[in-house]
Amino acid sequence: MRTVRIGAGSGFSGDRIEPAVELAEHGGLRYLVFECLAERTIALAQLARRRDPEAGFDPLLAARMRAVLPACRRQGIRIVTNMGAANPLAAARRVAEVARGLGLHGLRIAAITGDDVTDRLRGTETALDEGGTVAALGNRLVSANAYIGAGSIAEALEAGAEVVVTGRVADPALFLGPLIREFGWAVDDWTRLGRGTVVGHLLECAGQVTGGYFADPGVKDVPDLARLGFPLAEVGEDGNALVTKVAGSGGRVTPATCKEQLLYEVHDPARYLQPDVVADFSGVKVEAAGEDAVRVTGGDGTPRTGSLKVSVGCHEGWFGEGQISYAGPGAVARGRLALDLVRERLGLIGHEAEEMRFDLIGMDSILGPGEGAPEPREVRVRVVGRCTSPEEAERIGHEVDSLYLNGPASGGGVTKAVREVIGIRSCLIPEDDVRPSLAWVEA
Structure with a gap:
């Protein structure tokens, strides 16, 4: 059975860069995915874009691309990332600039837009999950970004993109898109889409599944955390996978690390709602398959709901803070x-x-x-x-x-800070109201 290797280059915006380089150089990958976008992150990125039309993407985008592009280009590894945040097109242009600086001419970069539904929702009576409506937010509304699915990513890769830069995409979809493209999974193959979502969910937080967030001294010991390696998965056409990491890297991959990540941020394991599929984790089997290797099988899925979650950012005032220390x-x-x-x-x-x-x-x-x-x-x-x-x-x-x-x-060490408060709400909109589109940039 044909397989494809896909690695997690980051699990949040401020993640380390070295493990991604290790994956690019030694992971034998076909795809390297950088997941860097939290709910509050994209609202803050929208504010940055308001101040500067060429801003609003991840601040470490250039550093990450500069670090991994040479190895990825040399080995034919495709990159998928949501570091586009509030400005995927500007991010794609920045990737092209980095590539030209590295002498990597002809690099094809796809920017996926369409998740920003702020203007579409502004002033509407769309109900917020926390109560009230979008209209009631008035001029406090900062952003509204829909969690779009894997389809546009698969489309961009099929069209020859070497780097795909998105905005707000469901985290597992960053990994599901490459799998759809590689194996030609149908949009209604719910079992395989569900299994691909299991893989994406396991990898999306990077070092969490290799023991980073798992570690608890004396209870759950993890070796060599300072050199923590990030995970990769070898995925088969049936959607089942082997989760592992680069040999010799720090951390560990065990059934326990995988089980903790599988349940992370999941309310109902039998109905994990995603834009592509309602994934069912309840039948997943997690079994040791050697040192730092775990076999994950048996996920499933049912038809998607037809609605998309929207992350709504709103201004909630200003935080003022002061701190001082006392000792002895x-x-x-x-x-x-x-x-x-x-x-x-x-x-x-x-x-x-x-x-x-x-x-x-x-x-x-x-x-x-x-x-x-x-x-x-x-x-x-x-x-x-x-x-x-x-x-x-x-x-x-x-x-x-x-x-x-x-x-x-004897007080000392005073620090003071003032910062804007961005609150996060959520709502649902029909998936037909969101139309992702591709834009192309070439280095």
Whole structure:
């Protein structure tokens, strides 16, 4: 049975670059996929594009392409990535610029657009999953991007694209597109599309399936994390796959790492809703097939729903934050006094905020107060609030800063920050309302 090898070059925007180079040079790949786009990432990219029409794509795009393009071109490896974010066409032009700088002339790059439905939804009564409508967001609406499927990726690859740059695509579809192109799977071959989605879901977070997010010292030990290798899958025409990594790279691939990733961000394993198929993970078998090799079989699928999820970004105000540290005897008591002082000061000056948090990092900032918990030797005070203006947000950091001379003894290491808050909502629209299209750029 014919197989194809496909590798995961990244699992998020800020991921390491070296493991992707390792895959390109030693993975024996046909395809290298970079998944870099989270919900909040694309909303922030839309803001960047508003400021600069040639911006709005992943900031590490050029560095990643510069690192892997020579090996990929030399070995005939095709690249698929959603690093186009809010501006796939500008991203494709940037890839071409990098390729020319490397002397890789004639490189064919496809940009997939059409996921941006902001103008189509603006002012409509489309219901948001969190309540309310898109119209109710008014001028707070920043972006609306539909999760499109694998079809356009397969089309671009069939037409000869060596690099495919997308915007908002369902994460598994980045891997499913190459498989559809390689094996000619029909758009209603639900079993194979479901199995291809299983493969995509296993690979989409890169180092998570090779032990990165899995590691827990003394409980789930993973070797050589500093040289963590990213995963690849050898996929057959039937959609079943062998998940592994480059020999000698750090980390490990085991049934346990694969099972954890298989269940990651999945609400109903029998109905994993995707734009191409409703994937069914409930019958998947995960079995060891040697060192750092896991056989994954038995996925299935049913017809897609006919609707597409839309990630809606909206302006939610401004975060103001201030932090200061206390150490030594009485650190916790001094930290709590600092929090009380800032809380009282903000009230005295008439500070207005939509919501506030007053935390001692290391004591109560994640799990809340713990009865009988031992007191640490040092604490970090954190005050953060969401405000309607940057000016109000800035006042929070100023009050923390003033603790240097007006608060408990021996505070130090103050940091202050003000940043825009982008909230994420979601809705559904008919798939027929979204029309992906291809644009071509050549180096």
